[in-house]
Structures are given as structure tokens and as C-alpha cells.
Amino acid sequence: MINVAVLGYGTVGSGVVEVIEKNKDMVNKKSGQELRVKYILDLRDFPGDPYADRVIHDFDKIVNDDEVAIVCETMGGVGAAYQFTKAALEKGKSVCTSNKELVAKHGPELLRLAHAHNCNYLFEASVGGGIPIIRPLNYSLTAERIEAITGILNGTTNYILTKMEQDGADFESVLKEAQEKGYAERNPEADVEGHDACRKIAILSSLMTGKNVDSEKIYTEGITKVTADDFVYAKAAGRSIKLLARSRVLGEDEVLAMVAPFMIDKSHPLAMVNGVFNAVFVTGNMLGDSMYYGRGAGKLPTASAVVSDVVDCARHLGRIIMCFWEDKDAHIADISGVETAWFVRVKTSALQQAQAALGAVRTLEVPGRSEDRALFTKPMKESEFAKKCGELGSDVLGTLRLY
Amino acid sequence: MINVAVLGYGTVGSGVVEVIEKNKDMVNKKSGQELRVKYILDLRDFPGDPYADRVIHDFDKIVNDDEVAIVCETMGGVGAAYQFTKAALEKGKSVCTSNKELVAKHGPELLRLAHAHNCNYLFEASVGGGIPIIRPLNYSLTAERIEAITGILNGTTNYILTKMEQDGADFESVLKEAQEKGYAERNPEADVEGHDACRKIAILSSLMTGKNVDSEKIYTEGITKVTADDFVYAKAAGRSIKLLARSRVLGEDEVLAMVAPFMIDKSHPLAMVNGVFNAVFVTGNMLGDSMYYGRGAGKLPTASAVVSDVVDCARHLGRIIMCFWEDKDAHIADISGVETAWFVRVKTSALQQAQAALGAVRTLEVPGRSEDRALFTKPMKESEFAKKCGELGSDVLGTLRLY
Numbered sequence: 001m002i003n004v005a006v007l008g009y010g011t012v013g014s015g016v017v018e019v020i021e022k023n024k025d026m027v028n029k030k031s032g033q034e035l036r037v038k039y040i041l042d043l044r045d046f047p048g049d050p051y052a053d054r055v056i057h058d059f060d061k062i063v064n065d066d067e068v069a070i071v072c073e074t075m076g077g078v079g080a081a082y083q084f085t086k087a088a089l090e091k092g093k094s095v096c097t098s099n100k101e102l103v104a105k106h107g108p109e110l111l112r113l114a115h116a117h118n119c120n121y122l123f124e125a126s127v128g129g130g131i132p133i134i135r136p137l138n139y140s141l142t143a144e145r146i147e148a149i150t151g152i153l154n155g156t157t158n159y160i161l162t163k164m165e166q167d168g169a170d171f172e173s174v175l176k177e178a179q180e181k182g183y184a185e186r187n188p189e190a191d192v193e194g195h196d197a198c199r200k201i202a203i204l205s206s207l208m209t210g211k212n213v214d215s216e217k218i219y220t221e222g223i224t225k226v227t228a229d230d231f232v233y234a235k236a237a238g239r240s241i242k243l244l245a246r247s248r249v250l251g252e253d254e255v256l257a258m259v260a261p262f263m264i265d266k267s268h269p270l271a272m273v274n275g276v277f278n279a280v281f282v283t284g285n286m287l288g289d290s291m292y293y294g295r296g297a298g299k300l301p302t303a304s305a306v307v308s309d310v311v312d313c314a315r316h317l318g319r320i321i322m323c324f325w326e327d328k329d330a331h332i333a334d335i336s337g338v339e340t341a342w343f344v345r346v347k348t349s350a351l352q353q354a355q356a357a358l359g360a361v362r363t364l365e366v367p368g369r370s371e372d373r374a375l376f377t378k379p380m381k382e383s384e385f386a387k388k389c390g391e392l393g394s395d396v397l398g399t400l401r402l403y
Numbered sequence: 404m405i406n407v408a409v410l411g412y413g414t415v416g417s418g419v420v421e422v423i424e425k426n427k428d429m430v431n432k433k434s435g436q437e438l439r440v441k442y443i444l445d446l447r448d449f450p451g452d453p454y455a456d457r458v459i460h461d462f463d464k465i466v467n468d469d470e471v472a473i474v475c476e477t478m479g480g481v482g483a484a485y486q487f488t489k490a491a492l493e494k495g496k497s498v499c500t501s502n503k504e505l506v507a508k509h510g511p512e513l514l515r516l517a518h519a520h521n522c523n524y525l526f527e528a529s530v531g532g533g534i535p536i537i538r539p540l541n542y543s544l545t546a547e548r549i550e551a552i553t554g555i556l557n558g559t560t561n562y563i564l565t566k567m568e569q570d571g572a573d574f575e576s577v578l579k580e581a582q583e584k585g586y587a588e589r590n591p592e593a594d595v596e597g598h599d600a601c602r603k604i605a606i607l608s609s610l611m612t613g614k615n616v617d618s619e620k621i622y623t624e625g626i627t628k629v630t631a632d633d634f635v636y637a638k639a640a641g642r643s644i645k646l647l648a649r650s651r652v653l654g655e656d657e658v659l660a661m662v663a664p665f666m667i668d669k670s671h672p673l674a675m676v677n678g679v680f681n682a683v684f685v686t687g688n689m690l691g692d693s694m695y696y697g698r699g700a701g702k703l704p705t706a707s708a709v710v711s712d713v714v715d716c717a718r719h720l721g722r723i724i725m726c727f728w729e730d731k732d733a734h735i736a737d738i739s740g741v742e743t744a745w746f747v748r749v750k751t752s753a754l755q756q757a758q759a760a761l762g763a764v765r766t767l768e769v770p771g772r773s774e775d776r777a778l779f780t781k782p783m784k785e786s787e788f789a790k791k792c793g794e795l796g797s798d799v800l801g802t803l804r805l806y
Binding site: 022027030031124130131135136141267274290294295298300304307 | 422423425426429430433434527533534535538539542543544545546547548670672674675676677687688689690691692693694695696697698701703704706707708710711713714715
């Protein structure tokens with residue numbers, strides 16, 4: 001029997017307990033022995049809960065109990081979660097987490113600590129919720145040189161963009177609805193400004209390059225400027241609009257990474273990833289393109305991913321199975337030199353001027369719309385585009401990168 | 404250093420050698436030591452080939468060389484490949500294969516043999532070519548009870564159906580073109596009649612249930628009856644036509660499996676899997692839906708999957724890491740009792756009669772077509788549908804299951 005402690009009995013933590021219980025025959029078979037949730041750490045009590053007797057309030061009890069081999073950190077944040085994770089790893093207890101913020105911020109240190117104490121720090125649930133992506137990157141694509149990763153990595157923004165597309169609604173009203181339904185937080189900034197997706201692509205980029213990719217150095221643009229009008233033109237052009245988190249290896253130790261809304265062709269597999277679903281599109285030098293699709297968040301999918309890490313720890317007790325990246329920072333290329341083709345929506349009166357300035361390869365008129373027109377540019381440097389767009393001033397109504 | 408032997412220097416075999424060579428820094432890093440291709444077994448000689456000096460014609464040399472730890476079986480077929488695989492496993496050499504026919508036919512025996520000799524029989528490349536699916540099912544979805552798997556598992560038929568859809572062409576002409584381009588074999592039966600997809604869904608079903616699912620007992624229907632006219636109606640209905648290999652757990656030891664062309668809604672993620680791409684759609688009881696997408700065939704993608712198995716063997720020498728299923732056969736449910744909704748194309752003159760007989764929930768008329776009409780039925784038992792359709796006789800021009 002292997003004893004497990006769950007830190008934080010919120011959405012994901014209670015899901016972890018539920019998955020271990022409901023699928024115990026499968027989980028125990030795959031683990032090679034019985035998994036038991038011995039402790040649940042939370043500040044609150046849960047009278048009436050079937051696991052109320054496991055709830056404790058003192059982390060020391062867990063860290064000092066030699067019977068506890070595996071800890072699930074489902075608290076979130078980088079405060080107590082960081083302290084508890086360090087303390088557990090220092091005692092040789094493996095830690096499985098869904099906390100992308102902590103992995104993105106302190107990943108290399110925690111991996112090093114786990115290694116020094118002959119245990120594992122696993123984080124399948126930190127990216128893409130229930131989509132198995134960390135383990136395939138680490139264990140399946142072992143004959144590949146991964147060249148690029150592009151993901152739809154945030155369920156809230158993908159839900160909002162999908163609703164805007166389907167209903168022709170504007171950002172603010174869909175956000176409000178999403179908040180009412182619980183799909184978006186009351187303070188939605190981390191999602192809608194792209195920070196959540198940024199942390200996840202930082203983790204994937206670190207795995208891809210083997211070097212630390214600092215999420216704070218990744219160019220990040222959210223979806224707050226995407227309008228219902230942009231979607232009208234996207235539809236007319238056979239495209240959709242998605243918040244993409246992209247990363248590409250440029251050379252030894254150098255990576256190009258960014259998070260931004262892109263106008264994507266409908267025939268691309270990422271274009272059909274709708275609602276709260278997420279997907280990770282991976283390009284390898286032998287395999288070509290592959291894609292991993294599933295629920296990017298949610299109690300049970302995320303918990304299932306945490307428990308898959310617990311199972312992996314259980315069958316490799318005393319063995320190090322983590323994927324690693326070096327503490328050394330990868331160089332993140334400045335995006336100003338990147339060549340990108342653009343969608344630009346302008347006032348009808350400025351179409352000719354914009355066309356000439358931006359070297360448009362195509363213009364688009366939507367029947368019944370007199371106020372605006374769209375054009376598509378050839379690839380040009382980000383800095384060049386920014387300059388030319390600036391010169392056009394308020395005649396530019398909307399811009400989106402093409403993918 | 405770990406010595407590897409490659410059996411068969413054809414498309415996949417030469418790809419295996421190429422992947423090990425081209426990505427050797429990555430492959431050796433992930434393996435934990437250097438991999439070396441010591442022998443290449445083939446009947447032919449390859450003068451001028453960079454690996455010509457490794458080519459031998461006598462399998463005994465491989466099986467009797469204690470230095471060879473891992474064998475890649477990339478010959479195909481169930482004759483010599485079967486004998487050589489058994490002989491290698493009996494000597495404790497792990498075998499990695501792309502041979503779905505052999506896995507589907509002798510999987511349990513070979514897995515048992517590998518287990519008895521403390522080595523592994525791995526077959527990631529046997530299903531979905533380069534798509535990592537066996538390892539995710541086995542190592543990632545360990546906290547899941549897998550309830551259903553639906554795959555587009557054959558690249559040739561998916562290429563043909565995609566071309567029929569895009570060009571409005573008929574089956575025969577697209578098949579001919581595919582044969583000229585090398586996307587279809589001169590004898591295309593194994594692909595177009597669904598046998599190849601059937602073997603792959605049998606392997607996935609065996610992994611899902613933990614019991615042996617006999618491919619020969621799976622109801623299998625190919626794509627030869629799908630017409631350009633069917634695609635006209637599919638398009639009008641917002642649907643596509645795909646050859647789906649489906650498997651669903653019905654109860655303890657019982658599975659429902661079938662291979663057939665389905666008319667699938669365009670909004671389903673499988674509908675956008677086009678050309679030679681394949682995908683596997685997996686439903687778990689906690690995770691919900693997830694999908695794995697990539698190149699289902701081709702030299703380098705398939706070779707990359709074989710080498711990923713080699714790497715896994717290399718880092719687990721002397722340890723058993725295989726997924727298993729029992730020798731005991733799973734019960735395969737008779738499809739006659741399954742409830743399915745249908746697309747039916749009938750002569751215009753017979754529409755009313757067909758509507759009444761089949762209880763159509765919707766009819767469809769395509770402008771400019773006078774000769775035929777389509778209807779969509781409510782779900783009904785396969786046996787009931789077959790009986791009613793038989794009664795309508797030659798008035799029925801085409802039928803497809805809905806998905």
C-alpha cells in the first residue's frame with residue numbers, strides 16, 4: 001500500500017480523491033499496489049464529507065509521516081504551495097501537481113531538489129488539464145527533435161472566442177456570461193490577458209529546448225481587443241480567431257515564443273478546437289505534425305492527470321522518471337524581427353492608403369458593410385508592421401496575425 | 404552501448420536506421436546510452452548504401468549474438484516475422500515492431516513469451532503510425548476507465564475519401580490516382596475493405612478491455628460503396644464521410660466493435676482529419692473526450708514510433724514495461740442489436756414510401772438534383788434497418804451510418 005497526501009481540498013484536490021476512489025481497481029492495477037489517501041490538508045473542515053476523517057490542518061503531520069510517499073499539490077499559487085512542495089521533496093516524497101504557476105516560476109529548482117532527494121516532481125496536469133502532453137513529449141516523442149509547439153492552452157479564452165464566433169457577440173458581453181456560468185473568474189485578467197497560456201507555453205518550451213524558458217520574457221497579448229467585427233471578416237475569409245501560444249526552436253539555446261490571438265485557417269486542426277477544449281500541436285523533425293486534444297480544465301480531467309502522475313510515481317518509487325530542463329535560461333528571441341502576415345481591418349475611406357502602405361496581397365469586402373474593409377498583408381517584420389500601422393493611426397480598426 | 408538489429412531494410416526499416424542516425428544526440432540522451440545498429444537483415448544487398456556493411460542475410464547471426472539486446476521487426480507479414488520474433492524473444496531480446504498484422508494475430512502469445520523471458524514486445528508503430536497512442540493509453544490514461552475508442556486508422560482510405568470530398572470524384576478514379584501516387588497498393592483490398600483498420604481497432608480494443616479482441620470477429624465494411632453522390636448530400640447536410648473504426652465497452656468482458664464508413668458531423672474533431680492523417684478519439688470516464696492526431700503512415704513517422712519503443716526498451720533493459728492483455732477472448736457483441744441512425748439516399752419516386760418505412764426524421768433535397776433525395780432516420784436496430792431497406796429494394800441508392 002502506498003499512502004498519498006492531498007494538499008488543498010478544493011476543486012482539483014477533491015477531484016483527485018474522487019478519481020482514486022472511483023477508479024480504484026484501474027488505479028491500483030496500474031500502480032501495482034493499493035493507493036490510499038491518508039491525509040487531506042485544508043484550512044477548512046468538511047463535516048459530512050466521506051473523507052472528513054482524513055482532513056487535517058497541519059502540514060507538519062504530513063511531512064513528518066514516513067508512510068506518506070506521494071504528495072498531490074492542488075493548492076495553487078506560489079506561496080505556501082512552494083514551501084510545502086520544497087519540504088515534501090526534501091523528505092524524499094514525490095510531488096504531483098496541477099500548479100502551472102509554480103512549475104513555470106520554480107520548475108528548475110524543484111526538479112533539482114527532487115533529483116537530489118531521489119524522488120519525482122511531476123506536473124502533467126499543469127498544462128492542458130486532462131490532455132496527456134507532458135508524458136508524450138517526454139516518453140513518446142523520444143526519437144524526435146521537436147521543432148515547434150503551438151497550443152490552445154486556455155479554456156476560458158477559447159470558450160469566449162468560440163461564443164463570439166458562434167453568436168456574433170462582442171467580448172464584454174460574452175465575458176460577462178462566462179463569469180455568470182463560472183467559466184471565467186471574477187477577476188479574469190490571468191486568462192483574458194494571456195498570462196495563463198503564457199505560463200503553459202513556457203513549461204512546454206522548457207521541455208522542448210531542455211533549457212529554462214522564462215514566462216516573463218514571452219511576448220503576451222490577450223483577447224480583449226478582438227471584436228465581433230473581426231469575426232465577421234474571419235468568417236468571410238474562411239478563418240477563425242484563436243488565442244495561440246506558440247514556441248519554435250530557432251537554434252541552439254534560442255527559442256521564439258509568443259502568446260497572441262491569431263486568425264487561423266478553418267482547415268487547420270487547431271481551428272476546430274472549440275469551447276473549453278484545448279489542444280497542443282507539435283511538430284517534430286521525423287514525425288511531422290501531431291496534435292493532442294482534450295479538456296484543458298475542469299475538476300475530473302485535471303484530477304485524472306494528477307492521478308496519472310501519482311500512478312507513475314507509485315510504480316517507480318525510488319527511481320527518477322522526471323523530464324528535466326536545465327537551470328540555464330534559453331534565449332528568447334525578440335519578436336520585432338519575426339516575419340508575420342497580418343489581417344487588418346480599416347475604415348473604408350482609408351482602404352487605398354492602407355493597401356499601399358502595407359502592401360496588401362488581398363482585400364476583402366463583406367456585403368452590407370459600408371464602414372470597413374479588410375486586407376491581408378504579405379509577411380513582414382513585426383517592427384515594420386507596427387510602424388506602418390502607427391502611421392495609419394485611427395484608420396486601423398483591428399489587426400490580427402495570420403496563422 | 405546498446406546493439407540493435409533491424410529486420411527488413413524496406414521503407415520502415417531504412418527509416419528506423421535513418422532516425423537513429425539523424426537524431427542520435429536526442430535518441431542517445433533519452434536512452435541513457437548510445438544505440439548502435441549492428442545488423443540489418445534483408446534478403447537483398449545494398450551496395451553503396453551507407454549501412455551496406457551492416458546488412459546480413461542470416462537471422463541466426465542476430466539471434467545468437469548476445470550483444471544484440473533489441474530487435475526491430477519491420478518486415479511485416481505473419482510468416483518469417485512471426486518465427487523471428489519468437490526466436491528473438493526466447494533469447495531475451497526485446498522486439499519493437501510496426502507489424503499490426505502480427506500483433507493482431509499473435510499479440511497475446513508474443514506478450515506472454517516476452518514476459519517469460521524478461522524482455523519486452525512493444526508495438527507503438529502498429530497503430531496510427533507516428534501518432535503516440537499505445538503509450539498514452541498505457542502510461543498516461545492510467546487513472547481512467549476507457550469507455551470508447553473511435554479512430555480514423557487507415558491513411559489510404561482517408562486520403563481517398565478526402566479526395567472524393569474535395570474533388571467530387573468517384574471512388575474508382577480516386578483509387579487509381581492514389582495507386583499511381585503510391586498512396587494505395589496495387590492490391591488495395593486490405594485498405595479499402597477495412598481490414599487494416601480492423602486489425603488496428605482490434606489492438607486498441609484489446610488494450611482497452613485487457614482481453615483479447617479477435618480482429619476476425621469484428622464487423623468490417625470498407626469504402627468501396629461510397630459514391631460521389633453520397634458526398635453531395637453529406638456536404639449539403641454539413642457532414643463528411645469517414646471510415647471509422649469504433650469500439651465501446653458494453654460490460655465486463657464485452658465489447659462492441661465495428662469498422663464502417665460513417666457520415667459524421669463537420670463539427671466533430673474527427674471530421675477535420677484529412678488526407679493521410681489519422682486520429683484516435685478516446686473517451687474516458689473522468690477525462691471525457693481526448694484525441695490524438697498525426698501521420699498514420701509514412702517512412703519516417705512510423706520509424707520514429709519504432710525508435711521511441713527502442714528507446715523505451717533501452718532505458719528499461721531487464722524490466723518489463725509492456726502493456727498486457729489476457730489470452731482470454733473478449734466477447735464481441737453482435738451488431739445486429741445496435742441502434743444506429745442512418746443516412747439513406749433513395750430514388751425521388753420512392754421518397755414517400757421510404758420515409759414511411761424508415762420513420763425518417765428529416766429529408767434533404769439538393770437543388771438541381773431530380774433523380775434522388777436523402778433522408779435521415781431515427782436510431783434503429785441494425786437488423787430492423789437491414790430488413791426495411793431490403794424491402795425497399797433497388798429504390799435505395801446508398802446508405803451510411805450517422806456518427
